Structures are given as structure tokens and as C-alpha cells.
Amino acid sequence: MNDTTSAAIRQVLADHARMPGDAHSLDERADLFASGMSSHASVNVMLALEDTFDIEFPDAMLKRSVFESIAAIRTAVLELRAAEAA
Amino acid sequence: MSIRVGIDLTSTDEVRDLIRRFGDRYLERVYTATELRDCAGDPIRLAARFAAKEATIKALRAPDRLPWQTIEIRRDDSGAPSLALSGAAQALAAQRGCRSLSVSLTHERGHAAAVVVTEGER
Numbered sequence: 001m002n003d004t005t006s007a008a009i010r011q012v013l014a015d016h017a018r019m020p021g022d023a024h025s026l027d028e029r030a031d032l033f034a035s036g037m038s039s040h041a042s043v044n045v046m047l048a049l050e051d052t053f054d055i056e057f058p059d060a061m062l063k064r065s066v067f068e069s070i071a072a073i074r075t076a077v078l079e080l081r082a083a084e085a086a
Numbered sequence: 087m088s089i090r091v092g093i094d095l096t097s098t099d100e101v102r103d104l105i106r107r108f109g110d111r112y113l114e115r116v117y118t119a120t121e122l123r124d125c126a127g128d129p130i131r132l133a134a135r136f137a138a139k140e141a142t143i144k145a146l147r148a149p150d151r152l153p154w155q156t157i158e159i160r161r162d163d164s165g166a167p168s169l170a171l172s173g174a175a176q177a178l179a180a181q182r183g184c185r186s187l188s189v190s191l192t193h194e195r196g197h198a199a200a201v202v203v204t205e206g207e208r
Contacts, residue, residue, distance in 0.1 A: 038100075043115070063151050
């Protein structure tokens, strides 16, 4: 499930993060902002993640740290999906 | 007295793209009702406001992102912009000893920019 989730996150980043590098080959812990994702592009990523995973990020999760790496995004996505499934 | 500066640049094309792709979900997530009324859907003016929000976050040395709607850009009768903080942004400004905030906006060929200056005790 982690691999599937990470692959979907990488596709969202490739389509919406506007980073110069290849999102599919980024290290899971690489800093996405340092890799070229702007703050505004992170809004694009957030909304696309909501569509992809059928979730909604609450205001409390709209932090830079939640979107700073693939691993951080995956943790947040899995947490939200678990909460919605409960 | 301490003076701090924050600056940000936002692509107007990206704002236009997000409006097209996500519509109200994007607009209502990021901008206040006042900002949406003042901008009337104009991506250039919205981009300037997004830049001002990010510039404010930088000027306040926020440890993490602040909710965008807690930083509102207003226009007075002369058209001059100003900042109104609420919630977490207001609390952080108080914690930083911020006594005043000033903002300036501009745009040119696909980008909008904002500079925010804070004056405080520390």
C-alpha cells in the first residue's frame, strides 16, 4: 500500500509541482521545496492530492512540513484515509 | 527596535491555472471573502495577494506555514494596500513584538510580487 501511495504521490508531483527534476526518481526524504516546488505550487499539489485520494486536508495540516517530502505527504495521506475509513 | 523584511514572487499563470482547474476550491481555501471581492477573479491581483501572504510569513519568521486566510490584504479608499492579521498570524505577530506591518504589491509580465516590512521590539 505504501508503494502504491508513493507512486500516486510521485505522479501528482510530476503533474502539478512544477519542479525542474523528475518526481519519479526523487528520494522519498528529499526536500520538495529545496527541489524547486514553490509555495503556490504546493497548493496545486494539495488540491490534486485531495482529488487523487478522495481526502480533504484540514487547516491544521496545511503546513509546509506536511508537504516537504514524499514521505511526509504519504504519512499525511495515510493518516487522513485511515481517519475517514474509521 | 527591529525591522524585518519578507519578499515573494508568484506566477500569475499558475494562479490562472489553479482557478481554471480547481475553481472555488482553490479560491476559498486561500483567499478571504474581502480579497475575493476586491480581486473579482483577476489572477494578477490574486497572485499579488498570494505573494503578500507568503512575504508576511517570511517577515514574521514563521516556523511553518500560517493559514493563508489569517493574512488578509485590504485596500483603502485610495487603493493603498494594507495587512490585517487574525488567528495564528496575529498571535505570531504579537509573539514577535510586531507593532506595525507595511506591504507593497507590484506585477509585471506574468508575475506578481510583494514586499512586507514589519517593525517590532525584537
